[in-house]
Amino acid sequence: MKSLRLCLYLLTFLVIPLSLNGAKVHHLKWEKGLDFESYLERYGVPETLIDTLDREDMELISEIIDNRYYYEMIATNGVLLQSLIPIGEEMQFHLFMTSKGYKLEIIPIAYKNDTYITQLSVKNSPNFDIIKTVKNRKLANEFLRVLKDSVNFESVQKGDKLAIVYDQKMRLGQPIGMPDIKVAMMEICGSKHYVFKHTDQRYYDEEGKELIKRYMRKPLNHIRITSHFTHRRYHPIQKRWKAHLGTDFGARSGTPIFAVAKGKVIFSGWKGGYGKVIKIQHDDGYVSLYAHQSRLKVKKGEFVSKGDVIGFVGSTGRSTGPHLHFGIYKNGRAIDPMRVVKFKTEGLWGSEKRAFIKRKKIYKSIISKIIEENRPSYIWNRMDESCVNPKMKSYYKNLGW
Numbered sequence: 545m546k547s548l549r550l551c552l553y554l555l556t557f558l559v560i561p562l563s564l565n566g567a568k569v570h571h572l573k574w575e576k577g578l579d580f581e582s583y584l585e586r587y588g589v590p591e592t593l594i595d596t597l598d599r600e601d602m603e604l605i606s607e608i609i610d611n612r613y614y615y616e617m618i619a620t621n622g623v624l625l626q627s628l629i630p631i632g633e634e635m636q637f638h639l640f641m642t643s644k645g646y647k648l649e650i651i652p653i654a655y656k657n658d659t660y661i662t663q664l665s666v667k668n669s670p671n672f673d674i675i676k677t678v679k680n681r682k683l684a685n686e687f688l689r690v691l692k693d694s695v696n697f698e699s700v701q702k703g704d705k706l707a708i709v710y711d712q713k714m715r716l717g718q719p720i721g722m723p724d725i726k727v728a729m730m731e732i733c734g735s736k737h738y739v740f741k742h743t744d745q746r747y748y749d750e751e752g753k754e755l756i757k758r759y760m761r762k763p764l765n766h767i768r769i770t771s772h773f774t775h776r777r778y779h780p781i782q783k784r785w786k787a788h789l790g791t792d793f794g795a796r797s798g799t800p801i802f803a804v805a806k807g808k809v810i811f812s813g814w815k816g817g818y819g820k821v822i823k824i825q826h827d828d829g830y831v832s833l834y835a836h837q838s839r840l841k842v843k844k845g846e847f848v849s850k851g852d853v854i855g856f857v858g859s860t861g862r863s864t865g866p867h868l869h870f871g872i873y874k875n876g877r878a879i880d881p882m883r884v885v886k887f888k889t890e891g892l893w894g895s896e897k898r899a900f901i902k903r904k905k906i907y908k909s910i911i912s913k914i915i916e917e918n919r920p921s922y923i924w925n926r927m928d929e930s931c932v933n934p935k936m937k938s939y940y941k942n943l944g945w
């Protein structure tokens with residue numbers, strides 16, 4: 545199975561290069577603690593290559609995950625021809641050799657992303673039945689999480705119904721990453737409890753009241769966003785893919801940085817593109833990250849309270865000016881910090897509320913219909929497969945390979 549998957553993967557990415565005489569493709573795990581600079585050095589790739597990236601991309605070199613699989617193609621003489629190194633769930637570094645030396649770019653990892661609808665009658669428990677029916681443990685976890693503040697799961701009985709509308713990324717027939725729940729409904733003794741995800745990525749009840757009550761505080765007193773979070777986007781002017789796994793705040797050097805919630809410091813020190821950085825482990829699988837600091841004030845292993853000063857804004861690492869790169873991870877996955885940090889007043893108002901009500905009505909009628917028809921899980925909306933066409937193809941073609 546593993547070799548089949550590998551073949552499929554290679555067919556997707558490396559069709560042309562595979563015909564290279566004698567070159568070997570390796571499927572390897574990223575060594576724990578290996579930094580990207582050392583990796584380049586290993587193959588004699590000049591470290592200055594990193595300087596060809598822009599500021600946001602440079603930060604991504606600190607997002608390479610230990611023990612994640614990556615691909616390397618090595619020529620018979622030991623020269624590195626290309627590597628595909630994942631960053632987060634959606635993007636990867638593509639390092640490749642050209643006649644003008646090595647090039648480095650960021651490209652998406654190929655996957656399909658479809659919208660699914662699932663509905664079922666509880667036989668055992670919502671958790672057990674979702675896993676059994678859909679074979680997606682993360683979906684079961686997310687379902688319980690988004691409804692935990694509005695439903696008492698202990699009162700669920702056999703025959704109660706549930707429904708979920710969600711987006712799921714799939715690669716080679718397997719779900720990858722977290723499912724993105726748009727609507728979750730749990731009916732208990734005939735009364736339906738809904739949560740809806742709005743375009744601001746937050747969850748609301750039917751009345752447009754926000755559901756997550758516990759927020760993290762702001763990491764700085766005065767917030768000026770200079771760069772937003774994005775898993776991946778295509779930059780139409782630069783004509784290339786980009787990702788930014790955190791939010792950047794502009795601030796003067798020396799501005800105090802606060803812990804956004806109580807927790808334990810799990811990293812305090814230097815990390816590649818992030819420079820002087822602190823990571824704090826919080827409850828419920830959340831980790832916060834504060835990068836490019838001028839001075840760190842807490843050490844690994846220390847416990848901090850919400851609002852404690854943990855360090856000061858700086859420009860260390862790969863940074864062009866003083867700012868705070870602030871990241872939030874949920875179970876190891878980078879999420880948009882704006883989703884969990886309190887920046888604005890709660891609730892929806894005006895045109896935003898009207899848009900919410902409109903979407904809510906559509907979703908509710910879809911869910912009523914599938915429950916009425918008792919349809920099993922199915923794909924509701926099939927989106928286009930994200931396709932990757934590395935410039936490698938034309939490059940190797942030009943060389944007659």
Ligand SMILES: [Zn+2]
Pocket residue numbers: 600603771788790791792868869870
């Ligand atoms: Zn940043």
